[in-house]
Amino acid sequence: MQANPFDNLTDRYDAWYDSDEGSRIFAVEAACIQRSLGERGASWLEVGVGTGRFGGALGIADGVDTSLPMLKLAVSRAIRGVAGRGESLPYLDSCFDGVLLIATICFLDDPTRALSECARVLRKDGSLIVGMVPADSPWGKLYRRKGREGHPFYATAKFYTCGEVTQMAGRAGFIFDEATSCLFGAPGESGEQIGGPRSGLIPNAGFVALRFSL
Numbered sequence: 001m002q003a004n005p006f007d008n009l010t011d012r013y014d015a016w017y018d019s020d021e022g023s024r025i026f027a028v029e030a031a032c033i034q035r036s037l038g039e040r041g042a043s044w045l046e047v048g049v050g051t052g053r054f055g056g057a058l059g060i061a062d063g064v065d066t067s068l069p070m071l072k073l074a075v076s077r078a079i080r081g082v083a084g085r086g087e088s089l090p091y092l093d094s095c096f097d098g099v100l101l102i103a104t105i106c107f108l109d110d111p112t113r114a115l116s117e118c119a120r121v122l123r124k125d126g127s128l129i130v131g132m133v134p135a136d137s138p139w140g141k142l143y144r145r146k147g148r149e150g151h152p153f154y155a156t157a158k159f160y161t162c163g164e165v166t167q168m169a170g171r172a173g174f175i176f177d178e179a180t181s182c183l184f185g186a187p188g189e190s191g192e193q194i195g196g197p198r199s200g201l202i203p204n205a206g207f208v209a210l211r212f213s214l
Contacts, residue, residue: 005152006050010069013153014051024194025183029207030057032182032197033102033131036209042097047086047118048104052077054131060100064089086114091121098122102131105165106157115172119214128174128212135159139206142187162201162208174212181205 006013016022037044037058046055049063052074064084065071071081084090086101087110099118108114118128133140140159147154160168166176183206184195201208 004067005156006067007069009152010051010067010073013070014053014073017053026053026057028182028194028196029102029131030054032180032207032209033100033129034058035197035199036129036131036178036180036211037098037100043095044098044100045089045091045096045121046079046100046102047089047114048101048107049074049079049081052079052081054100054102055079058100062096064091085109087117089117089121093120094123096121096123096126098127098129100129100131102129103133105130105132106159111160111165112168112171115169115174119173122214124214126214127177128169128214130165130169130210130212131207132162132165132210133159133207134205135161135164137183137204137206138186139183162210165210169210169212173214175214177211177213179211180209181207183207 017026044060046060046063049055049065051070055063056077061080063074063079064082066085068083074081082090086108099122105111133143143154144159147157179201180197180199181202182195182197
């Protein structure tokens with residue numbers, strides 16, 4: 001199991017969402033996930049809930065994470081936070097309508113096993129949404145370079161293409177339904193050029209929500 005780089009950097013991580021750049025990117029990514037999520041009301045779990053930024057914005061009630069400092073902030077955002085790993089979710093079988101992984105799959109030790117755990121805790125006809133930065137996008141290439149240079153967060157991340165994640169989800173029993181894409185501008189461009197969500201798997205999109213069903 002990898003050391004969690006977020007435990008001692010929780011405040012730095014969370015503060016990024018309040019920065020000019022972070023708030024613009026977060027707004028676009030949250031809109032992308034919301035479009036894939038559809039109407040609220042179902043019982044959803046966020047795996048890798050972090051400090052609860054997405055869960056709080058999207059009305060997700062339950063979240064699991066390995067970082068206790070992050071979970072403390074998530075709880076302050078009205079999320080029922082539970083300590084646990086994606087590869088061994090601390091929940092009973094068939095207890096959620098949907099599972100979210102947002103910017104989480106790149107930090108998992110065993111993504112395929114974690115996706116199998118997501119399938120286990122989902123009810124029949126449940127949905128999985130994976131929000132991710134594709135490895136082959138301009139944003140993915142930037143984050144991979146930062147990781148090689150020793151960035152405290154990205155150094156432990158392993159980014160995947162959408163095709164690779166779809167294959168892993170298939171091995172876990174999921175069927176691909178649809179994609180929603182956003183962040184079409186290059187890293188460093190202004191908010192007006194970032195680009196809001198569009199349906200489909202758009203080439204070079206910096207953030208993609210992949211939706212799957214059982």
